[in-house]
Amino acid sequence: SLTKIKMARYSFDLSFFLARTHVNYEVKEDVAVIRMNDPNSKVNTLSVRMQNEMIEVFNEVLANDAVHSAVLISSKPGCFIAGADINMIQACNTSEEVTKLSQEGQKMFERIEKSPKPIVAAINGSCLGGGLEFAIACQYRVATKSKKTVLGTPEVMLGLLPGAGGTQRLPKMVGIPGAFDMMLTGRNIKADKAKKMGLVHQLVDPLGPGLKSPEERTIEYLEEVAIQCARGIVHKKILLTKKKGMMQKVQDYVMGIAFVRQQIYKNVNGKVMKMSKGLYPAPLKIIESVKAGLEQGPDSGYLAEAQNFGKLAMTSESNALIGLYHGQVACKKNRFGVPERPVKNLAILGAGLMGAGIAQVTVDKGIHTVLKDTTVEGLSRGQQQVYKGLNDKIKKKAITSFERDSTLSSLTGQLDYSGFEKADMVIEAVFEDINIKHRVIKEVEAVIPPHCIFATNTSALPIKDIAAASMRPEKVIGMHYFSPVDKMQLLEIITTDKTSKDTTASAVAVGLKQGKVIIVVGDGPGFYTTRCLAPMLAEAVRVLQEGVNPKKLDALTTGFGFPVGAATLADEVGIDVAAHVAEDLGKAFGSRFGGGNVDVLKTMVERGFKGRKSGKGCYVYTPGLKSKDVNPDIDDLLEKFKLTPNPSVSSDSDVQYRLVSRFVNEAVMCLQEGILNGPVEGDIGAVFGLGFPPCLGGPFRFVDTFGADKLVEKMRRYEEVYGNHFTPCQLLLDHAKDSNKRFHK
Amino acid sequence: MNAIRGKTSFKTAHLLQACPYLTATRSLSTSVQLHAQVQTKSKKTLAKPGVKNIVLVEGVRTPFLLSGTTYADLMPHDLARAALQGLLHKTSLPKDAVDYIIYGTVIQEVKTSNVAREASLGAGFSDKIPSHTVTMACISSNVAMTTGVGLITAGQCDTIVAGGVEFMSDVPIRHSRKMRKTMLALNRAKTLGQRLSLIGSIRMAHLTPELPAVAEFSTAETMGHSADRLAAAFGVTRLEQDEFALRSHTLAKQAQDAGLLSDVISFKVPGRDTVAKDNGIRPSSMEQLAKLKPAFIKPHGTVTAANSSFLTDGASAVLIMSEEKALAMGYKPKAYLRDFVFVSQDPKDQLLLGPAYGTPKVLARAGLTMDDIDVFEFHEAFAGQIMANLKALDSDWFAQTYMGRKVKVGAPAMEKFNLWGGSLSLGHPFGATGCRLVTTVAHRLLKEGGQYGLVAACAAGGQGHAMVIEAYPQ
Numbered sequence A: 001s002l003t004k005i006k007m008a009r010y011s012f013d014l015s016f017f018l019a020r021t022h023v024n025y026e027v028k029e030d031v032a033v034i035r036m037n038d039p040n041s042k043v044n045t046l047s048v049r050m051q052n053e054m055i056e057v058f059n060e061v062l063a064n065d066a067v068h069s070a071v072l073i074s075s076k077p078g079c080f081i082a083g084a085d086i087n088m089i090q091a092c093n094t095s096e097e098v099t100k101l102s103q104e105g106q107k108m109f110e111r112i113e114k115s116p117k118p119i120v121a122a123i124n125g126s127c128l129g130g131g132l133e134f135a136i137a138c139q140y141r142v143a144t145k146s147k148k149t150v151l152g153t154p155e156v157m158l159g160l161l162p163g164a165g166g167t168q169r170l171p172k173m174v175g176i177p178g179a180f181d182m183m184l185t186g187r188n189i190k191a192d193k194a195k196k197m198g199l200v201h202q203l204v205d206p207l208g209p210g211l212k213s214p215e216e217r218t219i220e221y222l223e224e225v226a227i228q229c230a231r232g233i234v235h236k237k238i239l240l241t242k243k244k245g246m247m248q249k250v251q252d253y254v255m256g257i258a259f260v261r262q263q264i265y266k267n268v269n270g271k272v273m274k275m276s277k278g279l280y281p282a283p284l285k286i287i288e289s290v291k292a293g294l295e296q297g298p299d300s301g302y303l304a305e306a307q308n309f310g311k312l313a314m315t316s317e318s319n320a321l322i323g324l325y326h327g328q329v330a331c332k333k334n335r336f337g338v339p340e341r342p343v344k345n346l347a348i349l350g351a352g353l354m355g356a357g358i359a360q361v362t363v364d365k366g367i368h369t370v371l372k373d374t375t376v377e378g379l380s381r382g383q384q385q386v387y388k389g390l391n392d393k394i395k396k397k398a399i400t401s402f403e404r405d406s407t408l409s410s411l412t413g414q415l416d417y418s419g420f421e422k423a424d425m426v427i428e429a430v431f432e433d434i435n436i437k438h439r440v441i442k443e444v445e446a447v448i449p450p451h452c453i454f455a456t457n458t459s460a461l462p463i464k465d466i467a468a469a470s471m472r473p474e475k476v477i478g479m480h481y482f483s484p485v486d487k488m489q490l491l492e493i494i495t496t497d498k499t500s501k502d503t504t505a506s507a508v509a510v511g512l513k514q515g516k517v518i519i520v521v522g523d524g525p526g527f528y529t530t531r532c533l534a535p536m537l538a539e540a541v542r543v544l545q546e547g548v549n550p551k552k553l554d555a556l557t558t559g560f561g562f563p564v565g566a567a568t569l570a571d572e573v574g575i576d577v578a579a580h581v582a583e584d585l586g587k588a589f590g591s592r593f594g595g596g597n598v599d600v601l602k603t604m605v606e607r608g609f610k611g612r613k614s615g616k617g618c619y620v621y622t623p624g625l626k627s628k629d630v631n632p633d634i635d636d637l638l639e640k641f642k643l644t645p646n647p648s649v650s651s652d653s654d655v656q657y658r659l660v661s662r663f664v665n666e667a668v669m670c671l672q673e674g675i676l677n678g679p680v681e682g683d684i685g686a687v688f689g690l691g692f693p694p695c696l697g698g699p700f701r702f703v704d705t706f707g708a709d710k711l712v713e714k715m716r717r718y719e720e721v722y723g724n725h726f727t728p729c730q731l732l733l734d735h736a737k738d739s740n741k742r743f744h745k
Numbered sequence B: 001m002n003a004i005r006g007k008t009s010f011k012t013a014h015l016l017q018a019c020p021y022l023t024a025t026r027s028l029s030t031s032v033q034l035h036a037q038v039q040t041k042s043k044k045t046l047a048k049p050g051v052k053n054i055v056l057v058e059g060v061r062t063p064f065l066l067s068g069t070t071y072a073d074l075m076p077h078d079l080a081r082a083a084l085q086g087l088l089h090k091t092s093l094p095k096d097a098v099d100y101i102i103y104g105t106v107i108q109e110v111k112t113s114n115v116a117r118e119a120s121l122g123a124g125f126s127d128k129i130p131s132h133t134v135t136m137a138c139i140s141s142n143v144a145m146t147t148g149v150g151l152i153t154a155g156q157c158d159t160i161v162a163g164g165v166e167f168m169s170d171v172p173i174r175h176s177r178k179m180r181k182t183m184l185a186l187n188r189a190k191t192l193g194q195r196l197s198l199i200g201s202i203r204m205a206h207l208t209p210e211l212p213a214v215a216e217f218s219t220a221e222t223m224g225h226s227a228d229r230l231a232a233a234f235g236v237t238r239l240e241q242d243e244f245a246l247r248s249h250t251l252a253k254q255a256q257d258a259g260l261l262s263d264v265i266s267f268k269v270p271g272r273d274t275v276a277k278d279n280g281i282r283p284s285s286m287e288q289l290a291k292l293k294p295a296f297i298k299p300h301g302t303v304t305a306a307n308s309s310f311l312t313d314g315a316s317a318v319l320i321m322s323e324e325k326a327l328a329m330g331y332k333p334k335a336y337l338r339d340f341v342f343v344s345q346d347p348k349d350q351l352l353l354g355p356a357y358g359t360p361k362v363l364a365r366a367g368l369t370m371d372d373i374d375v376f377e378f379h380e381a382f383a384g385q386i387m388a389n390l391k392a393l394d395s396d397w398f399a400q401t402y403m404g405r406k407v408k409v410g411a412p413a414m415e416k417f418n419l420w421g422g423s424l425s426l427g428h429p430f431g432a433t434g435c436r437l438v439t440t441v442a443h444r445l446l447k448e449g450g451q452y453g454l455v456a457a458c459a460a461g462g463q464g465h466a467m468v469i470e471a472y473p474q
Helices: A002-017 A048-063 A086-090 A095-113 A130-137 A154-158 A166-174 A176-185 A191-197 A214-234 A246-255 A258-276 A281-296 A298-313 A316-330 A353-363 A376-395 A401-408 A434-445 A463-467 A501-513 A529-545 A550-560 A566-573 A575-593 A598-606 A633-640 A652-672 A679-690 A699-706 A708-726 A730-737 B015-025 B076-091 B115-122 B140-153 B177-188 B192-200 B223-233 B238-257 B286-291 B323-328 B354-366 B383-393 B396-403 B430-448
Strands: A023-028 A031-036 A069-074 A079-081 A119-123 A126-128 A140-144 A150-152 A202-204 A345-349 A368-372 A411-414 A425-428 A453-456 A476-481 A490-495 A517-522 B054-061 B100-104 B131-134 B159-166 B312-322 B335-344 B375-378 B452-459 B463-471
Touching: A023 A048, A031 A048, A031 A214, A048 A095, A069 A079, A069 A214, A079 A130, A086 A095, A086 A316, A095 A130, A095 A298, A119 A130, A119 A214, A126 A130, A130 A150, A130 A166, A140 A191, A140 A214, A154 A176, A154 A281, A154 A316, A166 A176, A166 A281, A166 A298, A176 A258, A176 A281, A191 A202, A202 A214, A214 B223, A246 A258, A258 A281, A281 A298, A281 A316, A316 A679, A316 A699, A345 A353, A353 A368, A353 A376, A353 A476, A368 A376, A376 A401, A376 A411, A425 A434, A425 A501, A434 A453, A434 A463, A453 A501, A463 A476, A476 A501, A490 A501, A490 A679, A501 A517, A517 A679, A529 A550, A529 A566, A529 A575, A529 A598, A529 A652, A529 A679, A529 A708, A550 A566, A550 A652, A566 A575, A575 A598, A575 A708, A598 A633, A652 A679, A652 A699, A652 A708, A652 A730, A679 A699, A699 A708, A708 A730, B054 B076, B054 B140, B054 B323, B054 B430, B076 B115, B076 B159, B076 B312, B100 B115, B100 B140, B100 B430, B115 B131, B115 B159, B131 B140, B140 B159, B140 B312, B140 B335, B140 B430, B140 B463, B159 B430, B177 B192, B223 B383, B238 B286, B238 B383, B312 B323, B312 B430, B335 B354, B335 B430, B354 B383, B354 B396, B354 B452, B354 B463, B375 B430, B383 B452, B430 B452, B430 B463
Parallel strands: A031 A069, A069 A119, A079 A126, A119 A140, A126 A150, A140 A202, A345 A368, A345 A425, A368 A411, A425 A453, A453 A476, A490 A517, B100 B131, B100 B159, B375 B452
Antiparallel strands: A023 A031, A476 A490, B054 B312, B054 B335, B159 B312, B335 B463, B452 B463
8 A cells, every 4th residue: 555655646746747748738818729749759640648638638728717719739830730640550459449549539529529619720731630630620720821731631541541530520521522532532732722622711821031930930820810710719700600602502402412422422432443443441441431421420420430440450451551651751761871962963964754854853952953965856855844844833833933933043954064073963864775874974974073973874784884984983873763753752772882871872862852762772683673573574575475465464463453554564664675674684684584575575666666655565655645555566466476375374363473473572582682671672662663562562561461371382383384483582482481480570 | 012002981080189099009109390400410421532422403203193093094104204394393404404314113104115215205305315214113213313323423424314103093904915926916917818717716715804913923922912921920910000001191191281292293184183292191090990901811911901002103203413513503402312222032021121131231331320310211012011121120130040140220210210101101103102212311301400311112022222311411
């Protein structure tokens, strides 16, 4: 009993000394200003601590008779609440536990929603996931028009659903179609759009310099306006039920018809199935939860939401997507430290698709960019690409025409090497020919300063072979961008054993500035990404030769979860590039990289079927048309190279696993050989660079989930028919032998 | 520049009621000594060895009228012509005694794009006098004057007429770009078929007219919106703005009634009456002002129609000479034009902070402190903009963070500040305001017996101007 007393005193003392750290409030006359600020993080998340303190504060505010209303605001400049704490969900072992978490959240927000004292959410910065659900439970929302202010429900991208009332409140707030759009795409909504949708009530402009820093004063101003709103609501100067316009009345009437709603569910369901091929359970559960609420009432709706949330949290898809999220965060950090000097002047050689694409993602990041080509025509094309990229952003209202112009003032197009003496980094994106690359490296090294880094953008040539022509191989590095550069998030950086750490740090820093997700891999033919893709493409060619037409091949690969089918991917990459890579890597790795006949690709190139860029490849591309037909000449061509399929390994499923297992095996081999730093980078590279199915989380997570033993079993079966193309690598065999071995903990 | 006047219904309120309220709430004192005793000061002159003394001989302006009123049917050069004729009349200047004429304007009438030339020809100046037009938003006539100062300093000229004009009753409204393109193509069309096909291509969208931009080109933000954000950034309240606006109108009314606005010439408007007074001065009451809704940022903004300058028609002109020439021609100059600066900064967040940046710079050039200045004339674009500039000038943090200064220069003393009203009350014809400010400083120095005056103004594009003026020994 003595210990009990001691404990009691101890805990009393604790609560005395451990004041609230995450949530605090200040009463300004009749308004309580509740401020959130997680002291241990750049962003606020709805962690257990945050929630507990919030409930405490909320109770005190409700109990305080002097307070008539409240403002909820974050003290962090760029973040309201970034979402729920993912770790909180991952710590659960059963779906029931997760359902309980969801129900606790629902309960808390229900109290907020039913609060007798109006609560105004004052939003500056990201208001996502659980943060948005919190905000929409409040009576009123004011948001800044800052570029950092985004609202959204990104749960679907983690294989989850908005589990704290989001699926129930959103349809009522923004309408059924709007709510589905938000929850099924997970996209970020800017303040202006949010106001139009009815997601926020009032907007506040960000402020410039005054008597305090713009960030600080903007938050203060937001608070002032929110306090005015809170008082306005109390004094009935602001009405919470807005008079409905004609359009709104019509819309409400239409949505009130059960038949119309059924059509919408059906329609949305159809779209989701078409896009996701049924591989992603979250969108379907979102539709289900919304439907439950609207058709069977709130009790069923909230229950469905909580239960579905619990179920989703236990799916392998959610696990995979959350893994990718963590991986992506990890690959947005520079593990090589801060480079000795920042790159302020970047020169790009070659104004082709890649070169101009690299310029496009660099020029608006405050880096002066030189784009050099050898011909006026080539240079003009590249400059036009950069211009168009920026101009398209104006159309999307992401930037103004003035911002385009001032951004473009950082781009210099030229045909000579003038000014290269100021370059901090040169990225060459010239033709993939070792002799040309050697000539270029010599030319460039004659004009650049000693500290300048020479990066080469190649998809397959080993960096050490290119560096052989360099006088300072420690400054040579590979930067493998993916096309189209402005859309593809991945950058694969390749270091040789001579590349210095500072060179790597600098390349990563530039890539991060360009907004890339970065993997840093070792040197070797095809590095990591190209090396994984090559055997899969070789298998795809074999599949084509065995009589599967390109459309069917695409259907099989997308059916497995690849966003782009194998035949379409080959067209996008370029048949000539694929032929080139297949031949090069074939030489480097020998018969293991065989499969389809390289001559299929070569013949296609000879006949001008180089893929999308030439208008014909596996498909025929008509400018302006989205749909594409199979190239009619391809049948004849494939007929010449026809192979007889072996029925024992040619079912649809077998074809899929033949394609995927070769990819996965090569990825594992890259880890085994030390090309890869770890399975996380392997997964990120495969998903973000090559479109490996995100629902599988990458090749390594796939092995963990699917089972190495089962995969090896399949490969052995294919090996019997096709030989060493399917021989599993040692690391994969190790994992197959010991089921405790996993790539991801 | 994007000034507004929404309501024109402020009653000519009881000044006596308004004033005590003002003085009670803030130190924007209106208990002004309009007939201050002429003090004799013995401060040093700002003359610099080897630099010509340049003097303001005279300054005039047409009455500034709310656009759409008595001047409505004129053209810009008509107004400029009236100002020039007024100057000729007042100075008895021979019509061929001027070396160069420079005018400032903002919204250009395309038919008279060199409005300086059209106005000077029409005003009867010799056709041998070259003239050109300059533009720099609300400080256009300041540029006209400093261009003249430059020409005299460089020894190119001795006698300059500078001025400014703005005519907002009529602005160029264009056909849409699509329509213009079609019309220009129509000009070149050779066959009837081509013409018909072009005419047939005209759609409803072609007919949408293009209004002159009311927004900053680089940021697409209207000036009123920017002013409201600026006021918020400096924590300027609605009350402070309304008080300042009321002060401006009250002081303008007092000055008008006392006959102090001697730069205003009377102008017989063709087909209309003779105008002799500014017509935008309307002292109201705080209660009336408080009723207005924000004009730009709704619903929580603080800038209203009443605490912003309004769209104005008007023209001004000044006669600037080298001191030697003025004396040789038998003139008694009013003031020396001394050091001046032009500044510019971020057109988005610091659009209207020109005075805050310009003032410390020009004081440093002239070797003066804020205390040395006897007369301040700042351009009042918006009450919120003026208050923000005053707060910026009075902030060490702002001086250190944004101007690279160790300490602030301090805010001007309100008992020296815009004592005869300002752009908020007198009106603000964009291109013409600069000359009004300079002439007013000269007249106030004479009246109040001060020695140094300071002009400061902001302008679209995030630019600004400041000039030190020294009283001419009487």
